[in-house]
Amino acid sequence: MADRRETKSPYTEDRKIPGAFEGETVTRRRLMVGSVHAFGGMAAAAIGLPALGFALGPVFERQRARWEAVGAPGDFVDYTYRPKVITVESNVGEAGKTTVYVRRHNPEIDGPVKDSYDNFVAISTKCMHLGCPVRYIDASQRFVCPCHGGVYDFVGKVSGGPPVRPLDRFYTRVRGGQVQVGPRYSVNSELRRFSPRDPGQPLDGIGPYMYPRRFSTPELPK
């Protein structure tokens, strides 16, 4: 208990406290109470902090970039998409698989090839409104989302509905005669590359600052 009497001096000796030492400013009772609280706090933190870190751990865990072969380069054309199934999460069965739409880079539509990861275009089926699976419809050359009516054109730019940015893409490369699909990346409305964001997060203007890159983003190819 704190000493509630009016104290004139910080020294216990001046305050006529029995058994006071010269130069003593903290009563023994106060010291004991303070240390019991400190030890209690430490004991609570010893249990609480690891538990909190355990629950929050995955937020700070960097994922590994995975590359998965989806077929020979000759399987793909530059005027339409071929659907391929890749695994984005292991150990979750069907829930960890997703469809990607793959085609060859088309200079007339996509402009010059940016780098060695741009020879094949792999479009993610994650709708950029809230993440439902989009489907490519060849007749209209559009990607259409079943949930809330998002529509994207041939290169994945938004042509209607609620999506806030074009469809995400995957890095692609050719290794050992196979086209490989790698980590996902996001694009803004000019198809500039950004580290992968979740759906619903715009990347134009202040978007990239409002929705920063996450700690879980795998190391992306430069």
Next chain:
Amino acid sequence: MKLKLPNPIPDQLRPRPRRPGEGNGRKSAKDIAIESGRDAGISVVDWVDERTSVSGAARWAMFRKVPKGTNWFYTFGSATMFAFLSQAVTGVFLAMYYDPSPTRAYESTRHITNEVFLGEFVRGMHKWGSTVMMVLIFLHMGRTFFFGAYKYPREINWVVGVVLLVLTMVMSLTGYLLPFDQRSFWATIVADNINGTGPLLGPYLADFLRAGPEFGATTLSRFYAIHMLLVPGAIVALIAVHLYLVAKLGTTAPPWIKAEEPDELRTEKV
């Protein structure tokens, strides 16, 4: 303090009281047995009460004065609580059969629905009971609002109630994923991405809920733990606070009941 319990022996079976001068003044063994049998219940309650004073607390909590005009609208709160209790009981039994792993969850749900004895009924109770609870909690909130029962001195109880409403919604959200069919899977993806649209912290919150950047192996068990341990514990604790404050502050009269003048004032006027 004695709690009055109903007498376990009906009137017809009770021994006739002795007339004055009858017998030798001493009770027979049979009479003593009957008397102590009759008082057994009271003795047990007394024994516990002497050591806990629980009857005072029980009377304080339950035998309260209620204002004039109290009506059926005042039952929504306890109705919500009983809906929660029903969810708790059916949830505990569903957990005996449910398997929160991404490859087994749908199969175990199908097993509960189609093969376990009364499984469809218990799962139905839990599924529809959640909707019932949401409806009741909003009716309770509406009653509180329209009767002005959130005003002084009951502001804290309103705040606790709003937290309970949010926690109930968290229960609805996390429970929706557990059947792990197409609807619950994609609805959870959508809900998680809605969380992700919060500026600055949203992306990290979405990662926290998913336990990673994609819907992964531990997302389902994470939702399951939140659904059956974390949030129910918080709800039980807050219901206790909510009820304590109700007992402490009493309930309000409906707004159409006018305050009665104290007797002193009335006689002075006459």
